Amino acid sequence: ILDGVVPNSCLVECRGSTCALEALEIACEALVMFGRPQHTPLLIGTDNSANLAIVLGTTTPTCAKPDLIKWALLKDHVQCKVVTMTKIDTNMMPVDFMTKWLKSSKMEEQLAYLINARHAVWPA
Numbered sequence: 024i025l026d027g028v029v030p031n032s033c034l035v036e037c038r039g040s041t042c043a044l045e046a047l048e049i050a051c052e053a054l055v056m057f058g059r060p061q062h063t064p065l066l067i068g069t070d071n072s073a074n075l076a077i078v079l080g081t082t083t084p085t086c087a088k089p090d091l092i093k094w095a096l097l098k099d100h101v102q103c104k105v106v107t108m109t110k111i112d113t114n115m116m117p118v119d120f121m122t123k124w125l126k127s128s129k130m131e132e133q134l135a136y137l138i139n140a141r142h143a144v145w146p147a
Contacts, residue, residue, distance in 0.1 A: 035122045036074035037093050043067050044097060064104050068111040078108050
């Protein structure tokens with residue numbers, strides 16, 4: 024990824040998954056400091072099958088081969104069972120607007136989910 028230009032959607036998903044991993048690592052460190060260590064792998068969702076297949080090592084990519092180093096950290100965390108990754112259907116992806124243009128109604132719906140505008144998720 025150079026100056027905001029991304030050659031394909033798989034690489035966009037890789038970037039999003041890597042950012043999610045970074046945020047999860049920070050959250051895990053904070054929980055450890057509060058005496059609540061992580062006992063199970065954390066979940067990272069993706070709606071991009073190619074991204075998932077590369078992370079899980081179930082494919083040998085051709086077009087993305089020069090960029091495989093970008094997936095190395097994710098693959099390592101999955102192999103060490105720190106995180107797990109799963110496929111989420113595009114229609115169920117709550118933050119799809121971060122990787123593609125959407126109709127305004129879908130964008131507003133996902134943004135409302137993200138900021139918990141309907142109070143669907145309450146603090147523990």
